[in-house]
Amino acid sequence: MRRIRSFIAVELSGSVIAKAQKLAAAIAGDEAEINWVDTTAMHLTLKFLGDVPETEMNDICRVVEATAKTVEPFELMFRGIGAFPDLTNPKSLWMGLRGGQEELAELYTAIDVAMKEKLGFPRERRAFQPHVTIGRIKHLHDPAGLAEKFAAMSSFDGDLCAVDEVTVFASFLGRSGPTYDPIGSYELG
Template identity: 40%
Template sequence: MAKTRTFIAVEAVDQVHASALGVIDRLRSATDNVKWVEPDNLHWTLHFLGDLGDVEMAEVCLRTVRTAAKHEGFTLEARGIGAFPTIERPRALWLGAGEGHEQLCDLQADIERAIESLGFRAERRQFVPHLTLGRVGQGSHGGSLLTERLEKLTDFDGGAMGVDSVTVYASELTREGPTYHVLARAPLG
């Protein structure tokens, strides 16, 4: 039986999407060893599920739709640019969350609880809402110019967006990078 690489996320839209693209443009010239996220793939990941069969995928979609309907829509502010594990040794570059952070964390936790009985365990690490902008290549930390630019953007104001749905995505890995396909949209109540 074929398996589908699957994750649950909130799509980046409106001003936040535009701001994320603007930051990528600002950082792009600082290093040539970053794989930047494609404009159509910018999102706030809530839970990465891995490879699922059709039955599991259908149940995840159903439970995500039911859970999302219990939450009211909200405004999410994008605030601050950072990196995991640190700005000095970046591996993943991200745009952080400001106002709306708590609502996104609550939504994520409820979805995690809803799918837990399907065998998806909660992350051991605390959920940190972020929108990935790019990943630094193996064997590199991007260099001092990238670190310098990241330090100047720690208070970056990325604007705000309305969160009115959650999306379950299939991710197909290709040589050019991942391609995402919507499996289900789950409107918030």
């Protein structure tokens, strides 16, 4: 049986993606070797589903569509930069949020609960940390220099993004990185 690696996400506005590119350009330099996320792959993940049997995709889409209707559209304000696991030992660089977190948490919880109750997907155990990954560090050469750049970008304005739909994606891993194909997009409200 064919399996599809999949996740549920919010797609980003063109202005947020353009700002993410500016943030990446401001951080790029000799301090670290960074694999930057392709702008066509930038998104905000709500729930990673993993490798799902293809036969379950229609049910997943129906649940996401029904759940999306229960949450009203809202706006997100992207601001600042962060890193996982933290700024002193960065592995993954991201742009954070400074507005719309409560509404996003409502959408996240609605989807997480619905996927558990309707289809048996396990609830996420970790706290929801909304972010947009912009790059992954391969090698860190100058931690202090990179930390200075992070400090300078701490209040970076990533722009506004209207959230009026959620998308179910299929993810395909390749040599040049992952590619994401939308399976279905579903309007909020």
